[in-house]
Amino acid sequence: MPRILIAEVIQVLTYAIFFAVFCVTRLDGLLYFAFGFVLAVGIPSVLLGYGFNGIKPSMPVGDSKYERFRGLPIANAIWGMFHLLLALAIFINIKEKFRPGFNLETFLIIIGFCLIYFLTSMSQNQKMEV
Numbered sequence: 001m002p003r004i005l006i007a008e009v010i011q012v013l014t015y016a017i018f019f020a021v022f023c024v025t026r027l028d029g030l031l032y033f034a035f036g037f038v039l040a041v042g043i044p045s046v047l048l049g050y051g052f053n054g055i056k057p058s059m060p061v062g063d064s065k066y067e068r069f070r071g072l073p074i075a076n077a078i079w080g081m082f083h084l085l086l087a088l089a090i091f092i093n094i095k096e097k098f099r100p101g102f103n104l105e106t107f108l109i110i111i112g113f114c115l116i117y118f119l120t121s122m123s124q125n126q127k128m129e130v
Contacts, residue, residue: 002064004071008079011041015086028097032105035090036112042083044120049077 015034022030051073069075098105 002062002067002070004062004067028094029104029108031090031094032098032108033112035087035094036109036114037116038083038087038090039109040113040115040117040120042080042087044117045076045080045083047080049073049075049080 015038018030018034018037021027022034070079094105100106
């Protein structure tokens with residue numbers, strides 16, 4: 001199974017677990033964390049898809065047909081757009097309760113964003129064959 005596909009399946013399962021835990025607990029903090037998390041995946045994917053300089057893929061493209069397709073800029077842009085749509089759905093759910101400023105909600109969004117963004121950035125330090 002291609003590495004990119006495995007990473008995507010893990011990502012979707014992570015979102016499903018967030019959703020299941022939220023449905024059971026109704027903890028709004030999970031939505032704020034998930035909002036930052038999804039933005040941290042969506043924004044760089046869209047930027048990578050549209051060819052912005054300085055944005056690198058998080059993993060190398062292999063030889064399988066799926067990996068070659070996923071390595072295309074348009075595939076990254078589509079993946080990023082799906083994430084931004086998910087972020088919009090989460091934002092619509094939290095917009096009434098969210099107050100920008102120095103508070104717990106903003107802190108949870110920042111933690112969710114930084115967690116995945118830093119993990120992805122660290123994975124880019126590995127040698128990649130492009």
